[in-house]
Amino acid sequence: MTVTSFYPVLMTTDVATTSAFYRRILGFEVTFEADWYVSLRRGDAELAILDHAHETIPRGFGRPPAGVILNLEVTDVDAVMAEMPSDVRVVLPLRDEAFGQRHAILEGPDGVLIDVIQPIEPSPEFAHAYAV
Template structure:
């Protein structure tokens, strides 16, 4: 969990709302992002499973995706999907967090 905390605070300026040895809650913009150790018997079953990052991604909207791309690349973070423009108008790139969750960093535009 320390690696996740470091990743999100360093790259996206998240603030720690709560932290313990089994759980961390981060503030990301207007949303919260939580990480919990798996198999904690005192938690409801829905929160006990370990997540391998399959089929889950987080989209982070930014005003200037080119600047974010340059900043994150300069930090040495591997870029999984290079900066690209999509037919539906998005300009984006993607990275992986330490848990294998895809992070899609997006600047929205109207298709043109």
């Protein structure tokens, strides 16, 4: 199998608002836009937003996401969080994790969590868990 792309598609009740959030807060740019679907890109990262009631969704599966975390790895999480607009809800403030991350978690539309991560040196307890 030759994979040419792999990216999340978030179903939502409000495509315009959800798309605007990812463009305004995370700097994504539109690569395709319809009233029912928006494809976004920032560098190599892709994300799509889809109306949960669209006809292409199999019956019984069209619901906004629950229990989803999107990881956004950055080079300087402190700088990203310092520039975060005040209307964005931070549900986990900046902190260092022994497993090798400095991160903060934001709440996006439909309750999707966005984990803004900067890799840091893991503690000796976790260093062995990383593939070489």
